[in-house]
Amino acid sequence: MDYFNFREQTLWCEDVSVEEIASKVGTPFYLYSHKTLVHHFRVFDLAFGEVPHIICFSVKANSNLSILRIFVAEGGGVDIVSGGELYRALQVGVDPMKIVYSGVGKTLDEIDYALKTGILMFNVESSEELGVINERACAMGKLARIALRVNPDVDPKTHPHISTGLKSNKFGIDIEKSREEYRRAKGLSNIEVIGVDCHIGSQVTQIAPFVDALDRLKNLISLLKKDGIEVEYLDLGGGLGITYNDELPPHPEQYAKAILGASGDLKCTFILEPGRVIVGNAGILVTRVLYNKSTDQKNFVIIDAGMNDLIRPSLYSSYHLIQPVVMKGRESIVADVVGPICESGDFLAKGRTIPRVERGELLAVMSAGAYGFTMSSNYNSRPRIAEVLVRDDQFFVIRERESYRDLVRGEDVPNFLK
Numbered sequence: 001m002d003y004f005n006f007r008e009q010t011l012w013c014e015d016v017s018v019e020e021i022a023s024k025v026g027t028p029f030y031l032y033s034h035k036t037l038v039h040h041f042r043v044f045d046l047a048f049g050e051v052p053h054i055i056c057f058s059v060k061a062n063s064n065l066s067i068l069r070i071f072v073a074e075g076g077g078v079d080i081v082s083g084g085e086l087y088r089a090l091q092v093g094v095d096p097m098k099i100v101y102s103g104v105g106k107t108l109d110e111i112d113y114a115l116k117t118g119i120l121m122f123n124v125e126s127s128e129e130l131g132v133i134n135e136r137a138c139a140m141g142k143l144a145r146i147a148l149r150v151n152p153d154v155d156p157k158t159h160p161h162i163s164t165g166l167k168s169n170k171f172g173i174d175i176e177k178s179r180e181e182y183r184r185a186k187g188l189s190n191i192e193v194i195g196v197d198c199h200i201g202s203q204v205t206q207i208a209p210f211v212d213a214l215d216r217l218k219n220l221i222s223l224l225k226k227d228g229i230e231v232e233y234l235d236l237g238g239g240l241g242i243t244y245n246d247e248l249p250p251h252p253e254q255y256a257k258a259i260l261g262a263s264g265d266l267k268c269t270f271i272l273e274p275g276r277v278i279v280g281n282a283g284i285l286v287t288r289v290l291y292n293k294s295t296d297q298k299n300f301v302i303i304d305a306g307m308n309d310l311i312r313p314s315l316y317s318s319y320h321l322i323q324p325v326v327m328k329g330r331e332s333i334v335a336d337v338v339g340p341i342c343e344s345g346d347f348l349a350k351g352r353t354i355p356r357v358e359r360g361e362l363l364a365v366m367s368a369g370a371y372g373f374t375m376s377s378n379y380n381s382r383p384r385i386a387e388v389l390v391r392d393d394q395f396f397v398i399r400e401r402e403s404y405r406d407l408v409r410g411e412d413v414p415n416f417l418k
């Protein structure tokens with residue numbers, strides 16, 4: 001459920017008209033609904049209400065400080081994958097004991113930063129990484145709390161680029177080898193084993209892969225018990241999908257019910273790392289039509305947002321509903337909706353049936369709150385766009401549009417070139 005609605009044929013975000021924001025902020029921009037964000041977080045949190053749990057929002061999905069702040073205020077933690085994400089989390093006051101750190105390539109500096117911060121746990125992704133974390137903890141006189149990120153080898157049946165829990169993926173430690181690795185971890189001087197972790201993939205729209213993964217983890221947990229290793233935290237990662245088009249993902253309540261049902265009598269604190277399901281449908285991308293153009297073969301609608309602003313369609317052939325901000329009765333055409341970038345792969349939709357739109361009119365690219373701004377770039381020297389948050393009848397620019405000056409910040413021309 002979201003708070004983007006048409007009122008008399010014009011799109012509103014909560015109690016603010018999208019046209020009004022566009023006239024003040026310019027286009028393109030990302031637009032988020034506060035009420036939707038809070039609602040999604042609460043529904044997810046409540047779904048796990050009957051067990052001890054921490055909802056660690058996955059920062060990579062949307063890392064804007066104001067958005068993170070909303071979840072902190074709701075009692076959430078974060079799932080991070082870099083020093084930069086840790087920095088952001090600390091900026092908004094996330095409790096270090098609600099921070100989990102995944103990622104196959106943690107650098108020494110990043111490990112030190114997390115140890116200094118005293119995060120809840122590292123989700124360790126390789127045998128070598130475990131050794132390095134122990135060494136760094138030793139050097140700093142710290143105890144590193146860890147889980148091993150186990151690769152359960154289940155097929156999440158999602159796009160190959162965002163599937164992570166298969167043996168062929170680079171993530172985690174093979175479940176068959178993990179018991180051995182846990183035994184090793186237990187023997188390391190500055191490591192405290194506290195958890196088991198997995199993350200099978202993203203935009204998963206079925207329950208079965210989550211339950212399969214949990215079954216395998218449960219089995220591992222009982223083996224670990226025999227080895228004298230008590231698992232306090234079970235981190236099941238993120239991955240629950242959303243409706244972009246006609247997908248029918250389970251509701252968070254069904255998802256939680258299935259997980260809690262399958263977890264049996266496990267006595268541990270559950271950690272969940274949702275990203276997309278919280279922010280995906282809480283944000284849209286607002287863009288303006290620059291030109292219409294027709295060739296013998298095709299219609300093109302050329303807009304002021306490009307693949308540098310929202311790369312998902314180009315990268316994963318993802319579907320995002322695109323609709324005029326002001327609906328009015330008119331004929332439909334089939335068109336490619338494309339950006340200004342000098343690449344044929346720069347499109348937000350291909351062969352899409354849309355109303356015949358006019359130059360200068362506003363379009364809303366829906367379901368763009370997750371992996372939209374965070375994956376944007378300056379390609380073609382395009383300043384990254386503004387982010388706006390609506391709360392009731394007010395809107396706030398929570399990230400200003402970059403300027404040309406921002407584009408060259410940090411660049412230096414050595415004397416011999418001057």
Ligand code: LLP
Nearest residue numbers: 058102199202203238239273274275276371
């Ligand atoms: N935890 C870990 C360890 C992850 O790697 C991810 C996402 C999540 C949690 C959050 O997953 P979510 O609940 O959002 O599905 N850029 C792609 C998605 C990449 C997901 C990467 N990992 C996209 O735009 O679809």
